[in-house]
Amino acid sequence: MSITIFPTVEKCTSEGREKATLVTDFDGTLLRDSSSFAYFALVAFDVGGVLRLLFLLLASPLMGILYYFISESVGIQVLIFVTFVGMKVSDIESAARAVLPKFYSEDLHPESWRVFSSCGKRCVLTATPRIMVEPFLKDYLGTDIVLGTEIETYKGRATGFVKSPGVLVGKNKADTLTSTFGDTQPDIGLGDRDTDIPFVTLCKEGYFVPSNPKVKAVSTKKLPKPIIFHDGRLIKKPTPLISLLIILWIPFGFFLSCLRACAGLLPTPLQYYASWAMGVRLIIKGNPPPRIKKSKDQSGVLFVCCHKTLCDAVLLSTVLGRPIPTVTYSLSRFSEIIAPIKTIRLTRERGSDASIIKQLLKEDDLAIFPEGTTCREPFLLRFSSLFAELTNEIVPVAMVNKMSMFHGTTARGWKWMDIFFFLMNPRPTYEITFFNKLPYEYTCKSGKSSHEVANYVQKVIAETLSYECTIFTRKDKYIALAGNDGTVMKKS
Template structure:
């Protein structure tokens, strides 16, 4: 079994901590292998690994923790490209790791300047989170065996036994006795006195993450997901047909009968008249359903500005989606033409964000009209995320509709007064930043300077441009 070596020269400034069962509350790595199986390979491997769970449990009970680990590794990654595993580790796993971090262990771990993490999980799965979010200098773990084609064999490479060598005072050792005989047990937990009063630096938050599963797939949760998927597909189909067949103004009262919930606050403005240009509804971006939800709330079909969507989304959308080109002059001209016809919906973030953060707002909308109505949106789903950076965007509305009870909250703010728009001489970026702060205050979110490019470079390794045929 693969191990590594930790070396440090800072004595009391050095801490070594186990990941499973110490920094993370749950000592079982099984859910993280399930995530890799689902996101890197798909549903079939996910089900196969779930079927192996009784065998894995029996091996552990019999004292063969190492063998149980080998079974999980092989079932989850054998035949998968190492780059795909690394992408899942960067885009999907950090969110689930962060949710399970033990505050007490983090307090002790973050109290030392030099940090090392010891884990039974393969290094490829852990390294990004440990270094980027936990601030670890070293990760002691097994390496995945990869063939010359860059494909994981499903085995782990052996290394030397783990040893921590320090000059001066010994390191703070937060490892607990593990069920896997993978690491040296020469060091035992040493909890230094006086740390209770130390100020704890917050862990770096996970702003962007990908993947479809909302909850960590423990065996029970994974079984529920597998059993729900066929029912969810049927439910999504029924909801789609009902939404397209019913008169548009009926959709809102019908939502409760199809398991949805729409919470509306504020007072929206009346429809645009022929003598006035349309209102520009400016909202934050949670899912591809944002524009549809605002239209359903208002009881009338309002075109929605979008960038990267699939043909399937355009076909099943009950409202017209206005596709932009990201060419500033061309997009500005098209938005002006639409506003001359009536109301329009735009999401200046340019992409969705799942966490309570607002990305930087494009200032284009502020330059085109002074009739701006901010709309604060929030969306809650219990089983599947309806957004993706790596997958096929055509499935986004399907996954949204597959959730047992999706909930949308829509809050209409007052139209911006003329003195808060560019008509009064304000700079476009100043107007955009002001709208961003207003929406953040209503939602309880945090304003950020992150952009669409930041998100897609992290999660997918590209700038997020989606071809029309996708």
């Protein structure tokens, strides 16, 4: 018997399904890609590093042989073992919450999603470990029930084995569905392979999702909840080929990143040319303000920038041709030591911080990042209004970075490695846009409140970058990625 005995999912109507119960497989059904290798590779690299990714890649031929020629269940068991063995369960949960949703959301099958989103009660039944998929399915897609393979643990670590009844494939899927729903028969079942037949036949209507990797994924804008915060180092989904390229590139890329970082030790006027010679591209838009001699009572220029990576302040100095001190709330001791510009820690006490910034502006120009943290998605986090109270010499700066292999920032990993990961990209690029100095009528001196000034600066930067503004703060980001808040929604 073949799964093709069922009609294709395109023939399933989505009208009048508000009270219907749907049960669907995950990989190859709700997702376009039938292979889950890339998602396991994301966990392997994010939690275990490049060596774990290497082991997973070396084991992939064996997993493929077992999966296609011996037993689907055994192939998946080997995949789970190589990826998870010895990992802290808390680290797996963290990766599932902060790393995987971004990639899962970009791989939703349009026809399966059409049916899925139209049903009143939704259940996902998958061979993938529940610990990997549940945060995405419940927090972002509104799934009611997630039934996946359960992993064995010992003293807070994964053993690499799975709990009874084993990997949810074939009869195990059907038995799990029966034990969950009892005598209640689900209305719709969606599957994509022959081993899905046992559970699909338990539903009133069964549909087949044909393999079509070229079908256009659902736009992330159509999802019930946007993904604003995500973490992890990898930019592209690590298929076996991409994983191989990453593994081969890292030794050379790290050496190259160290050379690029040394460019920051050169005299500031030479940094631009040294960076360009080593493949770092800096695109300057607008008119960077020249350095001017100021009187004793005159304030220096305050550059108010959106925040992308720890390189922001360094590259701002590079394009201006002079070192620009910067204030920061947090910086690793190692990053502080190697920073080629002066960095000043703030205390998070508003009065004390205001005094520090005022004194610094009397001495020279200064850079500040009022978002307080980085954000990868096209959103700007809420700007602190502190800067608006301290000076009228404000120049907004919009920053955009382009990377092809590694993200240059992390919330959960080693922060001191951020600058190296950014510079490990083959051709890292920064686009820096300088706005004109804030007009008098948009400063506190004209009677505007500090919040009005901060909101105005945030708005002009967001409009230039085609970003959306949110009221999320640095604290919201770290709460979300730490898993203490499972209902992070856009508040704009």
